[in-house]
Amino acid sequence: AQSVTQLDSHVSVSEGTPVLLRCNYSSSYSPSLFWYVQHPNKGLQLLLKYTSAATLVKGINGFEAEFKKSETSFHLTKPSAHMSDAAEYFCVVSPYNFNKFYFGSGTKLNVKP
């Protein structure tokens, strides 16, 4: 069975401090993993993806994520938050060869000045 758990529904950080958004997954097959960001009233934008190459994946806007198979985690990080990072973030798992995508429930990131 496939599932995604985003451990925090809301995260609040101050501008300039690190961001950590946590994601755990369950997949019966070798998965591809993605992080998407959604700004208010907009569609989802791909931040980064993991597809069994390097375990540390760099994305756009300074975000990166590390795939840890032993912990079944794919946490999203950024060293220094910017006000424009305030948005909702979705972790997505897609089991290999199935072209199905399973979305987490989302984490809303608030960035305080």
Next chain:
Amino acid sequence: KAGVTQTPRYLIKTRGQQVTLSCSPISGHRSVSWYQQTPGQGLQFLFEYFSETQRNKGNFPGRFSGRQFSNSRSEMNVSTLELGDSALYLCASSQGGRASSYEQYFGPGTRLTVT
């Protein structure tokens, strides 16, 4: 390349009516998926079309249907609208082969309000 486009961007309908939403994928993409997003239920998968065939389906009633044309453009239809159908409907396109490394690209969505 142009991104995924969805029309219309906003719709207001009354209960009992039907509605058709349109999605044009990125050029060369053959898979189109539809999602419903609401504050209470989050993102829910409706269905996926690949080469004019429905390949995957979520858990929605038969009032929700879709189709894909030979140019990969897709439409979804909701008949007999209910208040609970008010949502942001998102379309996503991907290359669509069986390799799951094909990420999805999302359109801006159609905001449907049912009164």
